[in-house]
Amino acid sequence: MKPSIAEIKNLSKSFGDFAAVRDVSFEILSGEIMGLLGPNGAGKTTTIHMILGLITPTAGEIRIFGRDLRAHRHEILQEMNFTSPYVAFPTRLTVYENLVVFARMYGVPNRRERIEELLETFGITSLRDKPIARLSSGENTRVGLAKAMLNDPKFLLLDEPTAYLDPEIAWQVREMMLKLQRERGTTILYTSHNMAEVEQMCSRIIFLHHGRVVASGTPIEITQAILREQRDEPALEEAFLRIARERISA
Amino acid sequence: MKANHVTAVIVRHVYEVRRNLDRVLDMVYWPVLDIILWGFFTIYLTRGNTLHPDLVSFLLGASILWGLFYSFQRDMTVGFLDELWSRNLINLFSCPLGVWEYITGLICVNLLKSLVGFGCASAIALVAYKFDIGPMLVTFLPYLAILLLFAFAVGIIMTGLVVRYTTRIQNLAWSFAGLLQPVSCVFYPIKSLPKALRAIAWMLPTTHAFEGMRQVLAGHGFSPTHFAWGMGLNLVYLVFAMFFFEWIFGVARDNGLLVKIE
Numbered sequence: 001m002k003p004s005i006a007e008i009k010n011l012s013k014s015f016g017d018f019a020a021v022r023d024v025s026f027e028i029l030s031g032e033i034m035g036l037l038g039p040n041g042a043g044k045t046t047t048i049h050m051i052l053g054l055i056t057p058t059a060g061e062i063r064i065f066g067r068d069l070r071a072h073r074h075e076i077l078q079e080m081n082f083t084s085p086y087v088a089f090p091t092r093l094t095v096y097e098n099l100v101v102f103a104r105m106y107g108v109p110n111r112r113e114r115i116e117e118l119l120e121t122f123g124i125t126s127l128r129d130k131p132i133a134r135l136s137s138g139e140n141t142r143v144g145l146a147k148a149m150l151n152d153p154k155f156l157l158l159d160e161p162t163a164y165l166d167p168e169i170a171w172q173v174r175e176m177m178l179k180l181q182r183e184r185g186t187t188i189l190y191t192s193h194n195m196a197e198v199e200q201m202c203s204r205i206i207f208l209h210h211g212r213v214v215a216s217g218t219p220i221e222i223t224q225a226i227l228r229e230q231r232d233e234p235a236l237e238e239a240f241l242r243i244a245r246e247r248i249s250a
Numbered sequence: 251m252k253a254n255h256v257t258a259v260i261v262r263h264v265y266e267v268r269r270n271l272d273r274v275l276d277m278v279y280w281p282v283l284d285i286i287l288w289g290f291f292t293i294y295l296t297r298g299n300t301l302h303p304d305l306v307s308f309l310l311g312a313s314i315l316w317g318l319f320y321s322f323q324r325d326m327t328v329g330f331l332d333e334l335w336s337r338n339l340i341n342l343f344s345c346p347l348g349v350w351e352y353i354t355g356l357i358c359v360n361l362l363k364s365l366v367g368f369g370c371a372s373a374i375a376l377v378a379y380k381f382d383i384g385p386m387l388v389t390f391l392p393y394l395a396i397l398l399l400f401a402f403a404v405g406i407i408m409t410g411l412v413v414r415y416t417t418r419i420q421n422l423a424w425s426f427a428g429l430l431q432p433v434s435c436v437f438y439p440i441k442s443l444p445k446a447l448r449a450i451a452w453m454l455p456t457t458h459a460f461e462g463m464r465q466v467l468a469g470h471g472f473s474p475t476h477f478a479w480g481m482g483l484n485l486v487y488l489v490f491a492m493f494f495f496e497w498i499f500g501v502a503r504d505n506g507l508l509v510k511i512e
Contacts (some may be wrong), residue, residue: 013506015505015506045509046506049340049506049509052340052343052344053343053344053503054340054343054344054503054506054508054509055503055504055506055508055509056500056503056504073346074346074347074348075346076346077344077345077346078346081344082340082344084340087337087338087340087341088336088337088338088341089336089338089341090262090265090266090332090333090336090338091336092265092266092269092270092336093262093265093266093269094269097265097269100261101258101261101262101265102258102341102345104254104255104257104258104261105254105255105258105345105346105347106345106346107252107254131269147341
């Protein structure tokens with residue numbers, strides 16, 4: 001069995017009376033792409049923010065690379081990275097300048113070469129000297145992905161990375177992430193509302209609802225657990241809708 | 251504390267200055283405007299021939315030094331507001347960046363920015379009003395240290411308040427020093443204040459700095475008492491500022507404020 005990269009044990013987070021995450025436990029194995037799914041407000045982003053140390057959990061434990069996040073936050077984050085299309089960069093700085101700042105932050109060797117290489121990889125070389133303010137959402141997302149790859153992370157958190165991308169670029173990004181996982185063994189925690197994408201990308205899934213884990217396993221196991229019937233193919237879209245509609249009718 | 255983290259914060263804000271006209275104006279506009287205003291005023295006072303020339307020139311010096319204090323504390327807060335306005339906080343603090351590395355980077359870059367403003371104001375004073383702050387500066391160095399340390403403390407506290415209350419209190423970045431100025435006795439001695447305000451004034455390191463400078467100008471030499479009080483109070487304010495920031499940043503992490511203020 002592959003070693004564990006991240007162990008989340010009995011994680012909870014409350015904001016006043018509202019429990020955003022309740023007693024969530026899961027494990028991410030080295031080199032796997034794990035999906036974190038759930039309807040809006042299920043607790044996915046809060047969980048990711050706790051894994052990044054941006055929010056302090058109310059209870060529970062987060063261990064990454066075998067180390068406690070609370071005690072070793074900086075060493076752990078040095079080998080991780082994160083991107084979300086909902087997070088922005090300083091808008092007046094150019095793409096290159098933003099990447100320089102983050103490359104310095106991660107102590108990336110041969111900064112210039114690494115940045116040029118990533119600009120090329122994500123097809124944004126022509127945007128190199130453009131201020132972030134003048135980029136489209138899709139271009140911004142690609143800059144975020146380039147930033148997320150700067151330090152060649154062992155553990156990558158991708159929060160809806162293809163949300164603003166057109167189908168062609170989204171396909172390219174998925175292929176790139178799969179290649180990264182295959183060739184470098186990068187472990188990825190992936191959230192998306194595109195169920196077909198999750199089926200393609202993720203070997204295992206954690207399904208959150210109202211802050212709790214309602215199902216976990218492979219896409220086919222999740223499908224069967226939520227739909228409560230035997231299936232030959234994963235049908236995450238259907239499973240997702242079942243949970244979302246149960247919520248509305250409840 | 252890692253040097254590359256501090257440098258990254260400095261580089262980020264140097265790029266901002268290069269690209270953002272507002273930051274250039276902040277850096278130069280107010281110090282220059284102040285010196286022009288006080289320059290004309292001192293010309294008017296000198297023509298009356300009723301005041302000691304050193305006291306008249308002190309007005310110009312005090313204006314330049316207060317400008318240094320004001321711009322430093324303002325730029326600390328505005329630096330953090332820049333992260334908030336550009337929704338960059340999640341990117342920044344999901345990096346292996348420590349909060350004190352971030353603050354140190356801000357202090358370094360704002361020291362540079364304040365010195366640019368200070369340099370511009372001094373150059374204008376020299377060229378337009380034949381006022382050379384240089385010789386005065388050497389004598390005033392200990393008091394200058396008091397002003398800068400207090401600016402660090404106020405800047406850290408203001409930044410902490412922005413972490414907690416976000417843009418709702420952003421105007422404090424520009425206005426808080428104005429609140430301190432009347433009780434800091436920048437242009438007049440402390441005895442000019444009503445008695446009730448004097449007690450408050452003595453609690454401010456800035457008052458001791460400017461009182462000490464006036465004592466030097468009056469020919470009474472360096473004042474160890476004002477220097478000791480100024481530094482002692484700074485120590486108290488700095489320790490308070492650091493604990494306050496550490497605490498409020500912890501509260502922000504607990505309440506999820508770092509991600510909510512995006």
